[in-house]
Amino acid sequence: xxxxxxxxxxxxxxxxxxxxxxxxxxxxxxxxxxxxxxxxxxxxxxxxxxxxxxxxxxxxxxxxxxxxxxxxxxxxxxxxxxxxxxxxxxxxxxxxxxxxxxxxxxxxxxxxxxxxxxxxxxxxxxxxxxxxxxxxxxxxxxxxxxxxxxxxxxxxxxxxxxxxxxxxxxxxxxxxxxxxxxxxxxxxxxxxxxxxxxxxxxxxxxxxxxxxxxxxxxxxxxxxxxxxxxxxxxxxxxxxxxxxxxxxxxxxxxxxxxxxxxxxxxxxxxxxxxxxxxxxxxxxxxxxxxxxxxxxxxxxxxxxxxxxxxxxxxxxxxxxxxxxxxxxxxxxxxxxx
Numbered sequence: 246x247x248x249x250x251x252x253x254x255x256x257x258x259x260x261x262x263x264x265x266x267x268x269x270x271x272x273x274x275x276x277x278x279x280x281x282x283x284x285x286x287x288x289x290x291x292x293x294x295x296x297x298x299x300x301x302x303x304x305x306x307x308x309x310x311x312x313x314x315x316x317x318x319x320x321x322x323x324x325x326x327x328x329x330x331x332x333x334x335x336x337x338x339x340x341x342x343x344x345x346x347x348x349x350x351x352x353x354x355x356x357x358x359x360x361x362x363x364x365x366x367x368x369x370x371x372x373x374x375x376x377x378x379x380x381x382x383x384x385x386x387x388x389x390x391x392x393x394x395x396x397x398x399x400x401x402x403x404x405x406x407x408x409x410x411x412x413x414x415x416x417x418x419x420x421x422x423x424x425x426x427x428x429x430x431x432x433x434x435x436x437x438x439x440x441x442x443x444x445x446x447x448x449x450x451x452x453x454x455x456x457x458x459x460x461x462x463x464x465x466x467x468x469x470x471x472x473x474x475x476x477x478x479x480x481x482x483x484x485x486x487x488x489x490x491x492x493x494x495x496x497x498x499x500x501x502x503x504x505x506x507x508x509x510x511x512x513x514x515x516x517x518x519x520x521x522x523x524x525x526x527x528x529x530x531x532x533x534x535x536x537x538x539x540x541x542x543x544x545x546x547x548x549x550x551x552x553x554x555x556x557x558x559x560x561x562x563x564x565x566x567x568x569x570x571x572x573x574x575x576x577x578x579x580x581x582x
Contacts, residue, residue: 274313275363277392277415280306280370286425292389292418296425301377307417309361309392310368318362318395321371323355323419326387328455328495330443332464332487336389336416346456347492349378351388351421360395377421384429384458385491386421430521431461431489438513438530440537445545446502449480449530451513454494461489463520468499473510473529480504505546508537 279293282303286294293305311317322339329335339358343350356374363369373390392415436452449470455461464487470480480500489495499513515526 273413274311275317275319275394275415276310276312277417278308278310279417280308286422292420294418294420295422297375297377297421297423299377299381299423300379301375303375303377305373305375305390305419307371307373307390307392308368309363309371311363311365314365316362316364318360320358320360320391320393320395321373322358322391322393323352323373324389324391325350325352326389326418326490326493328489328493330496330498332466332484332489332495332497334387334460334488334490336418337391337414339391344454344456344492344494346454348458349382349386351386351419354378354386354421355388355390355419381423382458384422384427385460386458387460387491388419390417390419391415392417427459429457429459431455431459431519432457432522433461433517433519433524435515435524435526435528436494438528440506440532440540441496442540442544443498443502445543447504447506447540447544447546448498448500448502449506449511449513450496450498451515451526451528452494452496453489453517455489456492458491460491461519461522464488464517465519466497466515466517468497468513468515470499471512471514473512479511503546505541505544506532506537508532508534 279291281288281293282295282305284295284297284303286296295303297303307321309319324336324339325341325343326334326336327338327341327344329338335341354376356372359371361369361371393412396412432455434454434456436454438449438451441448441450451468465483465485466487467483468481469478471478482497482499482501484497497515510529510531513526513528513530515528517524517526
């Protein structure tokens, strides 16, 4: 019996070691630096902060330094800046959908995605073409240049095994404006409110929009949901230190994601404050029986999590009973002997 037990433990140890050995990240072996031009507004930052004129054409230069002992390929992608659902300005989304309020999409003024090969222990200059539209734009146009080192063939095969590969990316921000200062202030609008699921967890989602061509800094949100006509809070979320890209929107999640949703009529109460504004919203919405059932059937909630501990307790009881039965059998055998 002892021998079987230790053999099983050895198998578990080998499996655990396999997971540990495979779950390793690649070292960051490259750097990227922007070559700031003469029309740079703020010389103290490392990203492009440019004053431009209508119809201006300009080449922007990046330097990719490969410090590895072998050559690598890098994908260089100019992207539009958007706001992700965590309330963070995101420059990495290659296929980001432009907000309806956006009049000048900076991505359309930049050259297409390109792949660059950099030899071992060397650097290479990469040129991105900027073509400012002839029509004047107001406020700030915001984007970024995303640089990602391509995975080698060996690392790509890891997706079929247990390996975990962290893929690092550099982002060089790009901010354009046609005047040194702007008097435009951010403005928030509340659009749809609905029940939805993220990573198998239920939330109420409020779509918030900054419809002005200026960054919204220092965003704080206090929110709660009540039954329609009631003051009792059923869901609550407060969050700080967020920001929004110019002319962008995101889905703000209300709730902790651990509750099942009940069908019914509800009211969202939301207050948002930023460096240059304050907004208060109240909006009624409905969760239908169909929506509640569909979300609850697939959600990981407190109720379902508690079942897990019931199963654990049941397993402990079964093991204890088996142990007691084996002990009694051995005791009876000894008496018979």
